[in-house]
Amino acid sequence: MNPDDVRALLPTELSVRSVTPLGSGLDHHAYAVNDDLVARVAAGPDAADDVRREAAILAVVPEYAQLPVPEPVLIRPEHGLLVYRRIPGHPLLTHTGRDGYAAVLGAFLAQLQTAPTERLGDLAGVDDTPPAAWLAETRDLAEHLPDGVRRRIAGFLADDPPEPAELLVFTHNDLGVEHVLVEGATITGIIDWSDCAVADPATDLGRLARDLGVHTLDALRPGLDEQTRERAVFYARCTALEDLAYGLESGRDDYLRNARRAVDELFSHP
Numbered sequence: 001m002n003p004d005d006v007r008a009l010l011p012t013e014l015s016v017r018s019v020t021p022l023g024s025g026l027d028h029h030a031y032a033v034n035d036d037l038v039a040r041v042a043a044g045p046d047a048a049d050d051v052r053r054e055a056a057i058l059a060v061v062p063e064y065a066q067l068p069v070p071e072p073v074l075i076r077p078e079h080g081l082l083v084y085r086r087i088p089g090h091p092l093l094t095h096t097g098r099d100g101y102a103a104v105l106g107a108f109l110a111q112l113q114t115a116p117t118e119r120l121g122d123l124a125g126v127d128d129t130p131p132a133a134w135l136a137e138t139r140d141l142a143e144h145l146p147d148g149v150r151r152r153i154a155g156f157l158a159d160d161p162p163e164p165a166e167l168l169v170f171t172h173n174d175l176g177v178e179h180v181l182v183e184g185a186t187i188t189g190i191i192d193w194s195d196c197a198v199a200d201p202a203t204d205l206g207r208l209a210r211d212l213g214v215h216t217l218d219a220l221r222p223g224l225d226e227q228t229r230e231r232a233v234f235y236a237r238c239t240a241l242e243d244l245a246y247g248l249e250s251g252r253d254d255y256l257r258n259a260r261r262a263v264d265e266l267f268s269h270p
Contacts (some may be wrong), residue, residue: 006031009079010039026246027194037073039083042194047080054124054194055082061193064115064170067108068189087189089181093254096211098177102219103181104187105212109204109220113169117198120170127173127197131161131234140239141245149220153241154265162231165200173197175204177211177240177258202228206235210243210262237266248270 002139003019010016010033022030027050031039042050055075062069070084092098139157143148172179172197180191205224209217209232217224217232222234240262247256 001029003031006033006039006041009081013154014074015084019241025192028080033083036086037083038070038080038086042080042082048077050194051075051077051080051082053123057120057193057196058084059124059166060120061084061112061115061196064112065108065190066111067104067187069193070189083190083215087184087191089186091189092177092180092182092187092211093258095177095182098135100185101180101187102181102208102212102216105208106220106222107177108187109172109175109201110192112172113201115170116169117170120196121198124196124198126168126202127171127199128164129169129199131231132175134235134238135161138235138241143242144245145241145248149241149244149263152263153237156226156237156267162234163227165202165228165231167201171197171199171201173199173203174207176207176243178254200231200235202231203235205218205232207239209233209268210236210240211258213265233266236262240266 003021007016007019014033014037017034019039020032022032024030027044028040028042055072058070058072068087068147070087072082072084074081074083092101135157142153142157157186172190172193174192175190179190179192180187181191203215205220205228208220214233217229221228240259243255244259244263246252247259
């Protein structure tokens with residue numbers, strides 16, 4: 001879908017002056033509309049259901065989030081279209097300096113995880129994929145990575161995965177720095193809630209540890225127990241390799257740089 005196609009879907013009352021591409025993910029395309037809106041167009045056979053689901057979740061999440069999240073202003077499920085007010089800032093993925101954000105993100109996660117799973121589970125669904133399944137997928141993915149990387153991660157792939165979490169909580173479930181918006185030292189919002197689910201709390205911690213550094217785990221979750229720490233590092237490693245594969249396939253330099261740095265840190269020791 002190009003900007004003209006998106007413009008044709010928008011009602012005249014929005015007084016559309018411009019539509020420009022913002023970026024793409026695996027399952028959507030995003031466009032800036034004027035200076036104050038974002039239009040996200042979902043792809044795939046389940047696009048309509050995905051838009052309804054995300055809009056319903058975004059109506060509830062602000063009750064449990066101390067950082068701004070997208071505020072929908074237009075929902076057109078039949079076109080896979082969700083329009084929300086633009087949150088100022090740029091993705092933390094594009095910043096080389098990432099010190100100082102972990103404590104705020106940790107507090108955000110701690111509050112988010114107080115959301116009642118009964119209420120949000122009905123909307124978001126449950127992702128109880130065990131670590132063993134994560135490891136199996138990573139082993140399959142590793143076949144497509146460069147030989148040097150495969151040799152480096154051989155011990156990790158051959159090892160046993162952690163035990164599954166005993167307690168699932170509401171999670172963003174894709175909380176990498178590409179979905180954290182910042183202006184200078186201030187986090188201005190958390191975007192892209194399409195993958196949120198009731199899941200292992202270590203999944204969000206793991207992606208942030210991948211992107212901010214494993215040393216930030218204590219700031220992200222003071223007093224972190226050893227079992228959750230083990231799973232967080234495990235998820236950090238799996239998702240670093242996933243992002244490396246995506247960056248190599250897509251040619252996205254921002255993902256490649258981030259993933260290579262993470263792999264260097266996470267697999268620096270046997």
